[in-house]
Amino acid sequence: MNVQSYYKKLQEINKLAVSPRIIESGQGAYLTINGKELLNFCSSHYLGLAVDERLKKAVKDAVDKYGVGTGYRTLAGTHVLHIELEKAIAQLKGTEAAVVFTSAYMANCAAIQTIIGKEDIVISDELNHASIIDAIRLSQVKNKFIYKHTDAKSLEEQLKQASLLAQTPKSDGKTPVILIITDGVFSMDGDLAPLPQIVKLAKKYGALTMVDDAHGEGVLGKGGRGIVDHFGLLGKVDIEIGSLSKAFSTIGGFIAGKKTLIDFYNQKARQRLFSIALTIPDTAAALEAVRILQESDAVVKKLWDNVSYIKSEFKKLGFDVGHSQTPITPVMLGDEEIAKKFSVRLFEEGIFATPIVFPMVAKDKARIRVIPSAIHSKKDLDFAIKAFEKVAKELKVL
Ligand SMILES: *Cc1c(COP(=O)(O)O)cnc(C)c1O
Numbered sequence: 235m236n237v238q239s240y241y242k243k244l245q246e247i248n249k250l251a252v253s254p255r256i257i258e259s260g261q262g263a264y265l266t267i268n269g270k271e272l273l274n275f276c277s278s279h280y281l282g283l284a285v286d287e288r289l290k291k292a293v294k295d296a297v298d299k300y301g302v303g304t305g306y307r308t309l310a311g312t313h314v315l316h317i318e319l320e321k322a323i324a325q326l327k328g329t330e331a332a333v334v335f336t337s338a339y340m341a342n343c344a345a346i347q348t349i350i351g352k353e354d355i356v357i358s359d360e361l362n363h364a365s366i367i368d369a370i371r372l373s374q375v376k377n378k379f380i381y382k383h384t385d386a387k388s389l390e391e392q393l394k395q396a397s398l399l400a401q402t403p404k405s406d407g408k409t410p411v412i413l414i415i416t417d418g419v420f421s422m423d424g425d426l427a428p429l430p431q432i433v434k435l436a437k438k439y440g441a442l443t444m445v446d447d448a449h450g451e452g453v454l455g456k457g458g459r460g461i462v463d464h465f466g467l468l469g470k471v472d473i474e475i476g477s478l479s480k481a482f483s484t485i486g487g488f489i490a491g492k493k494t495l496i497d498f499y500n501q502k503a504r505q506r507l508f509s510i511a512l513t514i515p516d517t518a519a520a521l522e523a524v525r526i527l528q529e530s531d532a533v534v535k536k537l538w539d540n541v542s543y544i545k546s547e548f549k550k551l552g553f554d555v556g557h558s559q560t561p562i563t564p565v566m567l568g569d570e571e572i573a574k575k576f577s578v579r580l581f582e583e584g585i586f587a588t589p590i591v592f593p594m595v596a597k598d599k600a601r602i603r604v605i606p607s608a609i610h611s612k613k614d615l616d617f618a619i620k621a622f623e624k625v626a627k628e629l630k631v632l
Contacts, residue, residue: 255586260285261483263609265586273618275587275604278421280453280561281526281533282609283483288526289519296518304511307500311511319517322524323476323488326459327451328468331496334520335505336512338448338477338487339365344503345444345473345489346415347373353404354411355396359383359427363417363446370415377410386431389414393439400440412441418461419449422595422603424558426454429465444473452481452523453560457531478516482523485516537561537608540615544606547619552632556601563604564590565622567631573600576625583621 259266261284265274283289296315305311316334323332335341346369350356355377356370370378379396382388393412400410414436416427427445436443447460455463458481462471472495478486489499500506512520526533541561548555554566567573573589580587580602591600606615626632 263607263611263614267586270584272581272584272586273610273614275585275606275618277607278449278480278605279483280481280537280605280607281458281483281523282607283481283523283526285609286483286523286526289483289522292518292522293515296514300514302514304513304517306509307506307511313511313514313517315514315517315521316511319512319521319524320488322521322528324490326524326528327474327476327490328459328463329474329490330493332488332490333496333499333503333506334478334486334488334512334517335503336486336509338446338475338479339368340505340509341475341477341487341489342366342369342446343372344499344505345475346370346413347505348499348503349442350375350411350413351404352376354413355379355399357381357389357392357396357412357414357441359416361417361420361422362415363421363448366415366417366446383420384425384428386428386435389432390435393435393441396441397439412439413444414441415444416446417449418445418447419454419560419562421449421562422590423556423564424449424560424562426461426464426559429461429467429471433467433470442472443470444475445471446475448475448477448480448487449560449562451476452527452534453537458527458534478520478523482520484519484523486512486520533608537606540606540608540610543612544604544615544619547615548622551619551623551626553622553626561605561607563606564601565604566599566601568598568600570597570600572629572631573602576602576629576631579625579628580621583625585618585621 255267257265261277261279264271304313320332320334342365350373352374354375356375357379360380361383379392381392396412400412404410418427450461452458454461472491474490476488478484545555545563556564556566570591577589587602587604590603
């Protein structure tokens with residue numbers, strides 16, 4: 235191959251890239267870009283914990299006491315803070331145990347790759363998160379079934395085929411594992427997986443269940459315990475994945491479930507054996523975030539008050555806000571160019587809300603995705619609603 239022309243090709247592709255906005259402040263209710271203060275409507279820090287004084291203090295105290303770095307979990311990297319964090323997460327989720335990783339992407343890879351081999355079977359929602367898709371690839375599983383988005387009927391059709399396949403033992407004589415995998419909250423539309431039906435079907439066909447609750451923790455269920463609690467299914471989902479980067483506003487991911495399963499992951503997950511553990515500041519911040527949720531559900535209530543308010547005001551104005559069941563509020567615009575223009579005009583009006591366009595969503599489903607947080611005041615929301623109305627009238631989309 236001609237290396238020079240290879241780099242040239244890369245250069246051409248790179249030219250098309252849109253460079254991201256550079257944030258010069260913390261990720262609070264507002265943020266600063268190019269010296270301009272903007273209302274923050276696009277981070278997944280649902281509870282505003284990214285700038286919370288309690289998290290800042292927990293990090294400073296932990297760093298003073300323990301320093302920064304840790305190590306590999308199985309060698310010398312399991313710290314008392316990791317154990318405390320895992321206990322706190324399990325307690326919050328209502329599971330027997332939990333294990334943390336450096337991201338939910340890693341947790342998904344570990345959760346699937348460790349228990350699924352070439353001859354097992356996975357059944358996955360067609361709109362599952364990219365990290366799930368990659369994790370399935372990593373497992374090298376041959377039998378992949380995809381069901382229609384949140385469609386229990388389609389899932390059952392796939393399960394029927396899967397359970398026929400599972401009657402033939404693997405080459406080692408063992409029965410193939412069937413694993414159903416779904417996002418809890420789908421982050422483009424804010425809709426939920428039909429978890430009660432999934433659990434019921436899994437039982438009927440002898441399958442394990444896995445839900446990635448990255449956008450559900452800190453948001454759904456009693457005091458933000460997540461989607462499993464929301465549906466009253468505690469103990470009924472085998473594998474729960476969480477991210478510490480969304481509502482918890484730090485970094486990291488976890489698997490929560492029965493102790494036997496978590497012990498197995500602790501022993502075998504390559505993402506834990508061959509990759510570094512969370513650092514001290516990350517672990518301390520995440521632990522404080524989980525504790526804040528355990529102490530009170532006030533912040534989660536405030537989030538939902540804000541969500542109800544902004545959704546109902548948008549609807550009153552005539553916006554189509556989709557069928558979200560979560561704080562993710564898509565303001566549907568359809569046309570990609572309009573969505574981009576809308577976002578630019580909002581920026582000028584002092585609001586940071588990014589357009590979501592193809593390939594993240596279908597070509598005619600462009601939108602502005604609005605994510606209010608618990609630390610927005612009513613005044614902040616009213617300011618935003620006015621700006622949306624003004625821009626929509628200008629662009630003639632209302
Ligand atoms: C954000 C997200 C992830 C990735 O989380 P990280 O902790 O940032 O790796 C995984 N799954 C879903 C459903 C997500 O929304």
